[in-house]
Amino acid sequence: MTAVRTVVPLLEARAVSFQRQDEPVFAPLDFRLHEGELALVEGDNGSGKTTLLRMLAGLLHLGAGDLLWRGEALQRDLCAGDILFLGHQLGLKADLSPRENLRVATGLHGTREGMDSASLLAEIGLRGYEDEPVRRLSAGQKKRAALARLAMLPATLWLLDEPYANLDRAGIALVNDMLERHTNGGGAAMVTSHGTVSFHGGEPRRIRMHG
Amino acid sequence: MSRATLTTACAAMLRRDLTLAWRRRGDIAMPVLYALIVTMLFPFALGPEDTLLQRIAGGVVLVTVLLAMLLALDAMFASDIEDGSLEQLVLAPQPLALMLGMKILAHWVTIALPLIVISPLMAALLHLPASVIPVLLLALLLATPLLSLLGAVLVALTVGTRRSGMLLALMLLPLCVPAVIFAAGAVAAAQQGLPWLAPISWLAAALVLAVVLAPLACAAALRIALDS
Numbered sequence: 001m002t003a004v005r006t007v008v009p010l011l012e013a014r015a016v017s018f019q020r021q022d023e024p025v026f027a028p029l030d031f032r033l034h035e036g037e038l039a040l041v042e043g044d045n046g047s048g049k050t051t052l053l054r055m056l057a058g059l060l061h062l063g064a065g066d067l068l069w070r071g072e073a074l075q076r077d078l079c080a081g082d083i084l085f086l087g088h089q090l091g092l093k094a095d096l097s098p099r100e101n102l103r104v105a106t107g108l109h110g111t112r113e114g115m116d117s118a119s120l121l122a123e124i125g126l127r128g129y130e131d132e133p134v135r136r137l138s139a140g141q142k143k144r145a146a147l148a149r150l151a152m153l154p155a156t157l158w159l160l161d162e163p164y165a166n167l168d169r170a171g172i173a174l175v176n177d178m179l180e181r182h183t184n185g186g187g188a189a190m191v192t193s194h195g196t197v198s199f200h201g202g203e204p205r206r207i208r209m210h211g
Numbered sequence: 212m213s214r215a216t217l218t219t220a221c222a223a224m225l226r227r228d229l230t231l232a233w234r235r236r237g238d239i240a241m242p243v244l245y246a247l248i249v250t251m252l253f254p255f256a257l258g259p260e261d262t263l264l265q266r267i268a269g270g271v272v273l274v275t276v277l278l279a280m281l282l283a284l285d286a287m288f289a290s291d292i293e294d295g296s297l298e299q300l301v302l303a304p305q306p307l308a309l310m311l312g313m314k315i316l317a318h319w320v321t322i323a324l325p326l327i328v329i330s331p332l333m334a335a336l337l338h339l340p341a342s343v344i345p346v347l348l349l350a351l352l353l354a355t356p357l358l359s360l361l362g363a364v365l366v367a368l369t370v371g372t373r374r375s376g377m378l379l380a381l382m383l384l385p386l387c388v389p390a391v392i393f394a395a396g397a398v399a400a401a402q403q404g405l406p407w408l409a410p411i412s413w414l415a416a417a418l419v420l421a422v423v424l425a426p427l428a429c430a431a432a433l434r435i436a437l438d439s
Contacts, residue, residue, distance in 0.1 A: 059298055059437050081214075081304025089295025093227070095234040100227075107223020108303040108310075110214040133234075154214070 008071035010035050010188050011056070011157060018051055018063035025051045027210045028065060033190065035156070036183050041192040043209030049192040050087065052209065053159040056190070057085035081109050084155040086163060090146035094135035098126050098145040101134060102152055109153040117152060124148045124174065139166040144174070151178055158182060158189040220305045221313050228317030242279040243325050249275045250333040261338050268337035269347060269398030273391055275333065276326045276351060277358060281383065283322045284362040285376045287314070288433065292370060301437060311433070312426040315363045323355035339402075346401035346411075350394035353414040357390050358383075360418075360425035367432035371439070390414065 009032040017028040026048030033039050041049050054060045056067070058076045067074040092101050102117045121130050124144050126137075134142055143166050150158060163175050179189055190207075215223075232239060253271055257263055291297040291314075300310055330351055331344050339347065365382050369375040393410040400407040 057298075057302060059301060061438055080302070083302065085298065085302055087295060087298065089293070089298065091295035091299035093231060093290075093296060094294065095231050096227070100230065104223050104227045105299070106215070107226075108215055108220050108300070108305055113213075 007034060009033060009068070010037075010070060011074075012068040012071075013056075014066040014068070016052075016055070016062065016065035016067060018048065018055055018060065020051075025063075029207065029209070031205075031207050033157075033188050033205070035186050035188055037188050038179055038183050038204040039188075039190045039207050040204045041190055041207045041209060043192075045194075047209040049209055050161050053085065053161050053190065053192060054087070057083055057159050059085065081153075082155055083157045083159065084150055084153060085159045085161075086146055086150060087161045088165075090142055091149075092134045092142060092145055095133055097129075097131045097133055098137075098148065099130045101145060102149060105149045105153060109155070112152060112154045115152050117148075120148050120151055121145075124151070125170065140168055140171055143167055144171060147175065147178060151182075156187050158187065158191075160189060160191045162192055162194075164193055215305070217305065217309070220303070221309065224310050224313040225317055228314055229320065232317065232321035238283070239321055239325060242283050242322055243329055245282060246275045246279040246326055246333060247329065249278070250336050253337060264337045265339060265402070268334055268339035269343070269402065270391075270395045271337060272330055272333045272339070272347065273350070273354065273394050273398070276323075276330065276355065277384075277387055277391065279326055280322055280355065280358055280362070281380055283318075284359075284366055284383070285379060287318055287363055287366045288370055292436070297433060298437060301434065307434070308426040308430040311363070311367075311429045312422075315359050315426065315429070318363070319356050319359040323351075323359060327351045327355060343398060343401045346407055347398050349411060350397045350414065353411065353418050354390045354394040357414065357418045357421050358387060360421040361386050364425050364428045364432065367429045367436065370433065370436045390417065393417075 011033045013029055013031050015028040015030060018025045029052070031039065041052060043049050051060065055062060069075070069079050092098075093104070096104070098121055099117055102121070106117070118130070121127070124147060126141060126144055126148070129137060129141060134145060137145065147163070164172050167175065179191070182189060191204075250271060253267070254264060288297065291300070301307060303310070327348065330347060334344055334347055362379070362383055365379055365386075366375075369378050369382070372378060393413045397407040397410040397414070400410065
C-alpha cells in the first residue's frame with residue numbers, strides 16, 4: 001500500500017528569502033515540514049541559518065515569499081506560543097535559578113502535559129543545581145537549563161540554532177533524545193548544526209542553505 | 212496541557228522583575244542615595260536661609276527625583292536584550308504591550324517608590340512646611356509613573372544605539388517639562404494656600420494617556436529593535 005501524504009504540512013515555505021540592506025542573505029527556499037518531522041538546516045558560516053530560524057520564529061520580518069502554517073498564511077497571533085526558538089542567547093536570567101527561570105517561562109506559556117519542573121531538571125542533568133543562580137553554572141549547564149524550558153513548554157515547532165554547542169557527549173545524546181520524543185509526540189523541529197548530527201529516529205530531512 | 216492565562220502571565224512577569232531587583236538590592240539604593248546627596252548640596256550652595264530654601268524646595272525635590280530616575284532608566288530593557296529574554300518574551304503567547312507594562316510597573320516599584328518614600332526627608336532638608344508634604348507626595352505619585360512610561364518608550368527606541376544613556380537624557384528631559392511644571396505648580400500652589408487640584412488633575416490625565424499608549428509604543432519599538 002502506498003502511503004500518500006495528504007496531510008497538510010505544519011509549516012510550508014514558498015520561495016522564502018530575506019534581504020538585509022537589499023543584499024539577499026540567502027537564496028529563495030522552498031520546504032515543507034510535517035508534524036513528527038525533523039529538519040536539519042545545513043550551510044556554511046554566514047549562509048543565513050540563524051537568519052532563517054529567526055525569521056520563521058517571527059523575530060525577523062518575512063523578506064519575500066510565503067509562509068504557510070497548517071495550510072494557511074501564517075499569522076503570528078494565531079500560532080503564538082506554538083513556535084519556540086532557542087538561539088545563541090539562551091534567554092535565561094543570570095540572577096535566577098534554573099527552577100525560577102522555568103517558572104517564569106511556564107507562567108508565560110503554560111505547561112506541557114505531564115511535565116513537572118523538579119523531575120525534568122533532574123532528568124536533564126541539573127540535579128543539585130536547581131536553586132543555584134544560572135550565572136554560576138557552566139556554559140553546558142546553562143544550555144541544559146534552556147533545553148529544560150523547551151521540554152517544559154507546550155509547543156509544536158522547535159527552532160533550534162546550534163543546540164549542540166557547549167554540550168558534552170551525554171548532553172548531545174540528551175538533545176537527540178528530546179528531539180526524538182518531541183517528534184514522536186507529534187511535534188516538529190528545525191535544527192541548525194555544523195557538526196555531524198546522528199539522529200537516531202531515522203534520517204532527518206535536510207534543508208541546504210546557500211548564501 | 213495547560214495554557215497560561217493573562218493573570219498568571221502578568222504575575223510571572225511582575226514576580227520575575229521584582230525578584231531580580233531584590234537579588235540586586237544594592238542597585239536600588241543608588242538612586243536613593245544620589246537623590247539625598249543632591250538635595251543636601253542645595254543648602255550648602257545657597258546658604259541655610261529658610262525662606263529661600265522653602266521657596267525652591269518643591270522644585271528641587273521634583274527635579275532631583277527626576278534625575279535620580281533617569282540614572283536607572285537606562286537599564287530597563289538592556290539586560291533582557293543582552294541575554295535573549297526579550298526574544299523569548301516576544302515569542303510568548305501573551306500581549307507584548309501588557310507584559311512590558313508589567314516590566315514598567317516593576318521598574319517603577321523598585322526605582323520610583325523608594326524615592327517617593329524618602330521625598331519627605333528631602334523636603335524636610337529644604338524646610339518645606341509639613342502641611343505641603345501630602346501634596347508633594349501626590350504630585351510625585353502621579354509624575355513618577357509618567358516619567359517611567361515616557362522613559363520606557365525612549366529606552367525602547369534607543370535600545371540599539373551606543374552611548375544611549377546620554378541620548379536618553381537629552382530626549383527625555385524636554386518631554387518631562389510639562390510633568391515638572393504641573394507637579395511643581397501644585398506644590399507651589401499648596402504652599403501659598405491656593406487650590407492645587409487643577410495641576411494635579413492635568414498630571415492624572417497625562418498619566419492615564421501614558422498608561423494606555425506607552426506600553427503599545429514600547430512593544431512596537433522593541434519589535435523593530437529585534438528585527439534587524
